[in-house]
Amino acid sequence: MINGAPYLENNLLHDSSQQNLLDVTHIKSSCATCSLRELCLPVGLNDQEIQILGDVVSHKRKVRRGGYLHQSGLKFQSLFAIRSGFLKTCVLEEDGRQQVTGFHMTGELLGLDAISSEIHICDAIALEDSEVCEIPFTKLEEISIVIPSLMRHFHKIMSREIVRDHSVMLLLGSMKAEERLASFLLNLSRRFSMRGYSESDFNLRMTREEIGSYLGLKLETVSRAFSKLQDENIITVDNKHIQINDINRLKMKMGNSSCIT
Amino acid sequence: MINGAPYLENNLLHDSSQQNLLDVTHIKSSCATCSLRELCLPVGLNDQEIQILGDVVSHKRKVRRGGYLHQSGLKFQSLFAIRSGFLKTCVLEEDGRQQVTGFHMTGELLGLDAISSEIHICDAIALEDSEVCEIPFTKLEEISIVIPSLMRHFHKIMSREIVRDHSVMLLLGSMKAEERLASFLLNLSRRFSMRGYSESDFNLRMTREEIGSYLGLKLETVSRAFSKLQDENIITVDNKHIQINDINRLKMKMGNSSCIT
DNA sequence: TATTAATATTGATTAAGATCAATCAGAGTA
DNA sequence: TACTCTGATTGATCTTAATCAATATTAATA
Structure with missing residues (x-):
């Protein structure tokens, strides 16, 4: 599904929806600690791999409406996969106004922009009560050495984010x-x-x-x-x-x- | 260097310059097949790792001014690291006009947006005679299993691209x-x-x-x-x-x- | 070198969206 | 119930950039 044609779909907008095509048919075992079904990552993994991944994403977190999932300036340690809810990401300008960089919903992955500097450069704020799985990034990198298909999938997720950003640029520019x-x-x-x-x-x-x-x-x-x-x-x-x-x-x-x- | 402060520098623009901070001091051996020095990837690798990487990026390619490095719609197989020259990336709209998504110079990495769909979704056109190293993506993924620091660095490069795109969005939006x-x-x-x-x-x-x-x-x-x-x-x-x-x-x-x- | 095509500058006019301002609706609270 | 606060709508006016148009300049090529 990821390899399909949707990259030129009618979404000029920052859309993380593709990244989470959670081809559930491939998920043969359920994960007791944290339901992986809703997430974007476990696409095409076998039972054992799901188990390994499950151990990593076991930590859940709730964010109340109006609350911060993460704030600009804080150290980056984890990606967040949205299990439920709705969030916005935005950067705060000096004058107090904020620029929204995206809206995010179930199954989408937050925090990709913080990998480069290892510091969060935007705020993520819940627009309704939300629940996320915390994914320690170092661990994700470690297990993606063991599970190459996970690594590949992760690369596609990042790449798709770039594609989306380009289409937003196009929207804003023209x-x-x-x-x-x-x-x-x-x-x-x-x-x-x-x-x-x-x-x-x-x-x-x-x-x-x-x-x-x-x-x-x-x-x-x-x-x-x-x-x-x-x-x-x-x-x-x-x-x-x-x-x-x-x-x-x-x-x-x-x-x-x-x-x- | 990648971990430093530049993510909030005065570049609101699509700037791949950070990604190629080619901390040459870390490159202890030179690579005969293709000078890796100019490229963004070999940051912090040891001799043996450079050798492994060198085998992968050995294929050089020249693009004349006005020529295509890659075209929208073609199958994606390789990233391209710019050794010299200057290129633009752009998407062509139905009506014939083109939207430029970035300008790229020595040391920068092209093709990240094509990873997701495995099809190029933009054109890369040389604005002056240019030379690139072709990096087969599958091979890059394979050796990043062997060289975790390379994988980590690659993730940072992709993340930085997302950060840059966000700042262009901000520029265009405000x-x-x-x-x-x-x-x-x-x-x-x-x-x-x-x-x-x-x-x-x-x-x-x-x-x-x-x-x-x-x-x-x-x-x-x-x-x-x-x-x-x-x-x-x-x-x-x-x-x-x-x-x-x-x-x-x-x-x-x-x-x-x-x-x- | 002459000729043509592509690119750049500048002016006049128009159109889109920002700004300023007033009003209205709904949610929460005293 | 009245009151306050936030958010939404709508109108009037102003600013910015797009559009239309006329040259001017530069580059490409015969």
Whole structure:
């Protein structure tokens, strides 16, 4: 599944959804300590390998809504795999404003950016009560020597993150407000859908300001873009509750810009 | 060096310069087949390890100005370490226009984004005659099992790429035209300087249009921003030849935005 | 060298989004 | 219930950069 075509899908947005295609059929044993099923890592491992990995990711952590999973400046030791919930990552600027660099949901992996400096350079904040598995990075590297398929998979996850970032760069560099919001909604839609939720009816976890920060727009512009899409009957907006009435027209709103359907 | 502070340096831009801090003092033997010195990978390896790595990266390739190092859609097999020259990476949109995702110089590593899908999703085009070492990725993964420090270093390189992409996202999402150009110039300046060239006097390899594509601006806007900086005596522009007259004022132009001087 | 094509600069105008400001809605609290 | 606070919407105005257009300059090639 990882090798498939989705890299050019309609997600111009920072989307960690691909990374967690948790081909459960390959997971033959369950892990008692921490359910690995939801996570992105155990793809294609055998029983014994799952056991080894399970020993590493056994430590669970809960983060309340509004709480920090990690903060900028702190020493990096672990990646975090999201078991449930919804988080944002953001960098805080000197003046106090924050720039959102991503929204993350179940199965996705956080902390990849901290590997290089071994210091967290962004904050990860829960937008709803969330639960994560802590994965000590040194241990992950150690066992990936023993389990080459895990190493390979991890490399693909990192690479996919780069691909996603490039598509966000493209979005920020070349799309108009309405196109950005359309991309954003379609991206969320697909990620919810992949997790078994409705692709056309969902609740946003973030504010207009956070969306704006992520999309390089002011909150008023985000609000106006929502209203515009609603006026055209493409979506229905009720505060944070979004219904997509015509997904094809929403896709057309994205324009050509490197988005295949 | 990789663990140091540069992750918050004044480079808001896609900058692969950090990844190649080629701590030459650690390289005790020279490699006959392909000079590893210029590359990003051999940091901190011993003689024997360098030998192993040398066997993998032995294949050299030249790309003429305007030629492709790789093209979107082709099967991914190797990373490319730049030995000399200057390249851009870009994605081609349906309508024919291209979006530049990065500029790359000696010592930097290309192809990380293709690992995930095993297909190249961007073009890499030489902006001047260039020479690269081809690094078969499967082999790199194999020897990184044998040389854990190489694996660790590779992970840091990938992570750094993610960090850089995030800072470009920040630039595109929150900076004005002049600030973007200032960041761009300072970034180039630093990367040239690290390679032993002047930090205040250099020639651009790319056109205004390519700069604009990278910075999310139209070429006219880039040109005006150059003229503005020149009018203020901060830089001197003679077509592609740039002189930085007052690097501090140029840094101030970037504004606060998450740039620590 | 002459000719052509590509690239760069500059000006005038338009359009998109930021900013400023007022109002409204909902959640939580006293 | 009233009150406060945060978040959302909408309008009016201003700023920035895109667009359109005219040269100018440089590079490429016959």
